Amino acid sequence: xxxxNGKRKTQQKTRTPQKNKPDFSNRGMTLEEDxxxxxxxxxxxxxxxxxxxPTPVQIVQVDYPKRSAAVIKEAYFKQASTTxxxxxxxxxxxxxxxxxxxxxxxxxxxxxxxxxIDHMKAxxxxxxxxxxxxxxxxxxxxxxxxxxxxxxxxxGQFKGGRKSIPYQVVHEEGILVPFHFQARVDYAKALDKxxx
Amino acid sequence: xxxxNGKRKTQQKTRTPQKNKPDFSNRGMTLEEDxxxxxxxxxxxxxxxxxxxPTPVQIVQVDYPKRSAAVIKEAYFKQASTTxxxxxxxxxxxxxxxxxxxxxxxxxxxxxxxxxIDHMKAxxxxxxxxxxxxxxxxxxxxxxxxxxxxxxxxxGQFKGGRKSIPYQVVHEEGILVPFHFQARVDYAKALDKxxx
Numbered sequence: 001x002x003x004x005n006g007k008r009k010t011q012q013k014t015r016t017p018q019k020n021k022p023d024f025s026n027r028g029m030t031l032e033e034d035x036x037x038x039x040x041x042x043x044x045x046x047x048x049x050x051x052x053x054p055t056p057v058q059i060v061q062v063d064y065p066k067r068s069a070a071v072i073k074e075a076y077f078k079q080a081s082t083t084x085x086x087x088x089x090x091x092x093x094x095x096x097x098x099x100x101x102x103x104x105x106x107x108x109x110x111x112x113x114x115x116x117i118d119h120m121k122a123x124x125x126x127x128x129x130x131x132x133x134x135x136x137x138x139x140x141x142x143x144x145x146x147x148x149x150x151x152x153x154x155x156g157q158f159k160g161g162r163k164s165i166p167y168q169v170v171h172e173e174g175i176l177v178p179f180h181f182q183a184r185v186d187y188a189k190a191l192d193k194x195x196x
Numbered sequence: 197x198x199x200x201n202g203k204r205k206t207q208q209k210t211r212t213p214q215k216n217k218p219d220f221s222n223r224g225m226t227l228e229e230d231x232x233x234x235x236x237x238x239x240x241x242x243x244x245x246x247x248x249x250p251t252p253v254q255i256v257q258v259d260y261p262k263r264s265a266a267v268i269k270e271a272y273f274k275q276a277s278t279t280x281x282x283x284x285x286x287x288x289x290x291x292x293x294x295x296x297x298x299x300x301x302x303x304x305x306x307x308x309x310x311x312x313i314d315h316m317k318a319x320x321x322x323x324x325x326x327x328x329x330x331x332x333x334x335x336x337x338x339x340x341x342x343x344x345x346x347x348x349x350x351x352g353q354f355k356g357g358r359k360s361i362p363y364q365v366v367h368e369e370g371i372l373v374p375f376h377f378q379a380r381v382d383y384a385k386a387l388d389k390x391x392x
Contacts, residue, residue, distance in 0.1 A: 049318045051278050054252035057268065072253065075268035082247050086282065091323025093289035122245045127287025 031100045031135045031142070034184040035085065041182045048188055050087030050094065056080050082119045083130075089188060090196060093128035095120065096144075096187075100135040106164035107134050107145075109157055117154050120147045129195050133177070133187060134170060143174035144190035227296045227331045227338070230380040231281065237378045244384055246283030246290065252276050278315045279326075285384060286392055289324035291316065292383075296331040302360035303330050303341075305353055313350050316343045325391050329373070329383060330366060339370035340386035 029037070032052070042048040061074035083097040097120075099111045112132070120130035130147035145165075153165045175190035225233075228248070238244040257270035279293040293316075295307045308328070316326035326343035341361075349361045371386035 043318065046321070049315070049322050049324070054250040054274075054276075055255075056250035057253050057255075057271070059251075059253075069272055072268065072271035072273070075253070075271055076265055077268070078250075080250075088289035088291075088319055088322045088324040091289075093284035093287075093324075095284075119245070122239065123284055125242070126245050126284045128245070128284040128289075 029184075031098050031133070031185070032084070035098050035133065035187075038183045038185045038187070039085070039087075042188065045182075048087060048089040048094075050085055050089065052085050053080065053082065079113075079115070081115055083116055089129075089191060092195070093123070093126075094191065095123045095128055095130045096133055098133040098135075100137055102137050103164070104136065104138045104167065106162075106166050107136070107170055108164045109154060110163070112150070112154070117151065121151065124148075129191065131191075131194075133185065134174070136167065136170075139167075142177040142179075142185055143170050144177055144187050144194065145170055145174040146194055149173045225380070227294050227329070227381070228280070231294050231329065231383075234379045234381045234383070235281070235283075238384065241378075244283060244285040244290075246281055246285070248281050249276070249278065275309075275311070277311055279312055285325075285387060288391070289319070289322075290387065291319045291324055291326045292329055294329040294331075296333055298333050299360070300332070300334045300363065302358075302362050303332070303366055304360045305350060306359070308346070308350070313347065317347065320344075325387065327387075327390075329381065330370070332363065332366075335363075338373040338375075338381055339366050340373055340383050340390065341366055341370040342390055345369045 036052055039048075039050045039052070042050060056078040057072075057075045058078050059072055059075045061072070063071045063073050065071065083095055085098065086093070086095040088094070097112065097116055099107070101107050101111060123130040124147060132145045132147070132150055133142060134145050135142045149169070150165070153161065153169075157163045175193050177185055177187050177190050180186045232248055235244075235246045235248070238246060252274040253268075253271045254274050255268055255271045257268070259267045259269050261267065279291050281294065282289070282291040284290070293308065293312055295303070297303050297307060319326040320343060328341045328343070328346055329338060330341050331338045345365070346361070349357065349365075353359045371389050373381055373383050373386050376382045
């Protein structure tokens with residue numbers, strides 16, 4: 001599970017910045033933060049309405065100090081029953097999970113959970129659009145990968161298949177998502193190619 | 197009056213419970229709990245995929261005790277930027293907020309917030325369906341009220357209009373939602389009448 005509020009700042013110390021060639025990778029923002037910034041841009045630009053769901057928390061004890069805000073003193077992380085992001089784009093319900101991997105050659109299925117697969121299957125049955133946004137950090141590449149491709153490998157692993165999706169498959173069946181200054185993970189264009 | 201199945205169940209509090217005919221009203225569950233139970237039924241019955249969004253919390257301090265789960269030791273409630281429920285029904289994105297009032301004659305607009313109105317307007321602009329589920333507890337009645345009706349009164353209050361939606365308007369423009377054992381707030385049928 002991703003730590004909810006922490007910022008991952010891996011690999012920054014070993015990178016040598018180059019002059020006149022801005023390197024947009026690994027600038028201290030996680031994939032999730034980049035997507036949230038993109039969603040904010042999409043909202044303001046009238047492109048889509050997509051929000052990240054809050055991290056589900058089981059609250060046990062709350063203090064109500066005088067003259068100040070309620071303080072949660074004891075709470076626990078709960079497992080989400082859905083994916084992280086959903087919303088509406090071009091009149092369609094869209095739903096996705098964002099995952100990063102440090103693996104160069106494949107996306108390990110251990111990054112996703114059965115309940116997320118079940119949720120995405122239900123979404124598709126009801127006419128929604130479900131997909132993964134996968135980042136291969138070693139390649140600094142982000143892909144939109146349609147859910148049906150994920151299901152194929154997910155279901156296959158229980159029939160003796162491999163436990164990861166090869167990078168080459170993601171590269172061929174997914175859509176590479178360009179980096180833009182305002183839309184850091186500009187996934188809407190990928191959806192246009194895949195679904196509209 | 198718009199009413200899905202032609203049966204009227206108002207004024208239950210004056211009704212004498214009959215043997216073999218259980219009275220399902222006012223059993224201590226909140227509207228939100230009733231809707232969540234309905235969503236669970238809808239999911240299992242393949243009717244719709246709708247979830248309540250978790251309460252947004254700003255986490256400040258987390259302890260990681262050995263051999264046990266992470267404990268959130270300090271956190272604060274944040275204001276949600278969206279409505280409480282969203283999902284997909286019949287291929288359409290749906291989005292709603294659930295509100296109860298003890299008022300008999302009107303639904304006070306103080307129950308909703310500007311950011312929820314903004315969110316619902318954005319949803320409609322992008323082709324989604326937005327509405328309120330309003331419960332008048334004195335009448336033990338639950339209504340689906342289309343967002344455009346809410347906007348009319350919301351925007352009107354800033355032009356000298358009233359600060360509440362009359363019960364009679366909700367009764368006429370909304371759809372009364374029947375209570376069913378498995379679908380305690382069976383709003384899908386109301387959506388069929390309004391939008392499909």
